[in-house]
Amino acid sequence: xxxxxxxxxxxxxxxxxxxxxxxxxxxxxxxxxxxxxxxxxxxxxxxxxxxxxxxxxxxxxxxxxxxxxxxxxxxxxxxxxxxxxxxxxxxxxxxxxxxxxxxxxxxxxxxxxxxxxxxxxxxxxxxxxxxxxxxxxxxxxxxxxxxxxxxxxxxxxxxxxxxxxxxxxxxxxxxxxxxxxxxxxxxxxxxxxxxxxxxxxxxxxxxxxxxxxxxxxxxxxxxxxxxxxxxxxxxxxxxxxxxxxxxxxxxxxx
Numbered sequence: 473x474x475x476x477x478x479x480x481x482x483x484x485x486x487x488x489x490x491x492x493x494x495x496x497x498x499x500x501x502x503x504x505x506x507x508x509x510x511x512x513x514x515x516x517x518x519x520x521x522x523x524x525x526x527x528x529x530x531x532x533x534x535x536x537x538x539x540x541x542x543x544x545x546x547x548x549x550x551x552x553x554x555x556x557x558x559x560x561x562x563x564x565x566x567x568x569x570x571x572x573x574x575x576x577x578x579x580x581x582x583x584x585x586x587x588x589x590x591x592x593x594x595x596x597x598x599x600x601x602x603x604x605x606x607x608x609x610x611x612x613x614x615x616x617x618x619x620x621x622x623x624x625x626x627x628x629x630x631x632x633x634x635x636x637x638x639x640x641x642x643x644x645x646x647x648x649x650x651x652x653x654x655x656x657x658x659x660x661x662x663x664x665x666x667x668x669x670x671x672x673x674x675x676x677x678x679x680x681x682x683x684x685x686x687x688x689x690x691x692x693x694x695x696x697x698x699x700x701x702x703x704x705x706x707x708x709x710x711x712x713x714x715x716x717x718x719x720x721x722x723x724x725x726x
Contacts, residue, residue, distance in 0.1 A: 473503040474697055474712050475719040476690040478564075478598065478625045478645055478672035481507045481528075482517040485676035485687050494525060497690035501712075503527050504725060505690050508564050508598060510535035512546045515553055522558040529725065530556075531598050533563035537573040539582040547585065554593050560723040561622065562590040563598030567611075570603035583611055590620035596722055597622030599642075605629035609636055623722065626674050627660065634660050638668050643722055645672040648680035648688060651699050662704055670722070671696055671715050 476497065481490055497505060507522060509515025509532045518530040532553040534542045542550075554562055565586035567579050590597045597620050601608040605628070612618060618640050625645035627634065634644060646669065650658040661669060671693050673679075679688035680695045701711035719725060 473716050474501050474671060474693045475504040475506070475716050475725075476502055476673050476675075476693045477506045477623060477670045477719050477723070478647070479505050479507050479675050479690050480510070480514075480677075481505070481521060481675075481690075482514050483676055486689075490521060493689050493691075494528065497693075498527075500691035500694045502690045502693050504529070504716075504719065506531060506560060506598075506719075506723065509533050509553075510564055511538040511541050512549055512553075515550065519553060519556055519559060529558055529560045529723065531561040531563050532559050533561075533565045533586055533598065534582055535564045536566055536568040536579045536583070536600055537571065539574045539578050542582055542585075551589060554589060554595060559595070560725065561596050561598045562586050562593065562620075563622070564600050564625070565597060566600035567604035567608050568600060568602045569607070580607075580611060583608075584615050587612065587615040587617040587620065590622070591616060594620075596620055599624045600626075602628060605633045605637075609633070609640060612640060612642075621722065623670055625670075625672055626678070628657065629660070630656070631660055631663055634664055638665055643668045643670050643718060645670040646700065647672045647674050647696055648678040648684070648692065650696065650703075651681040652684070658700075658703065661700060666714055667718060669700075669715055670719055671700075 675688035
């Protein structure tokens with residue numbers, strides 16, 4: 473079995489196709505999907521989908537692109553969402569200094585809020601980091617985020633940054649970019665300790681070869697796993713079992 477630890481099934485690209493997408497994932501051997509919230513509305517709909525499907529779980533958070541939507545009432549509501557049993561992580565949170573769609577001081581303030589919420593609830597963090605890996609880890613250390621743990625999803629940092637993240641106790645998520653010729657994420661994934669590797673799609677984005685340029689979806693976790701297992705000279709069954717156990721342990725999945 474495979475786990476897609478980072479999907480966005482409530483994004484517009486899947487509107488009306490959620491049920492069929494989940495069925496295709498099941499057929500491909502993807503037994504668990506972590507459906508990620510990026511603001512209050514998306515977090516709510518992610519939870520609704522999780523409640524109605526076995527093996528689908530949700531996260532609750534404000535993506536750094538959406539932090540300007542996070543008013544006081546929204547943050548209170550987010551705290552309530554995080555207490556639901558099918559919410560398995562706080563986030564997607566973090567910093568994006570590449571796009572800079574929101575002011576950096578606000579991004580950092582909201583990131584700190586999410587870290588504190590994770591510590592309060594005992595949930596791990598799902599972290600977005602683009603062009604800000606060192607700053608993300610600085611804040612995790614200063615806010616006690618190491619206690620919460622979590623995943624740096626779609627990890628795009630270098631080997632030294634990956635080592636620092638692992639030394640802090642975090643997992644690293646790898647998806648379709650490992651199959652891209654010019655991507656450096658393959659070498660980072662192969663250097664990451666086996667018990668810290670997670671599989672993800674970040675769908676609808678970043679579809680792996682041979683689907684690059686199309687809408688990504690959880691079923692394609694299988695292609696990512698086959699590619700990584702092959703490059704690591706590991707049997708697919710062994711690789712699938714290990715990465716599934718990593719996800720179960722991190723998110724407390726049954």
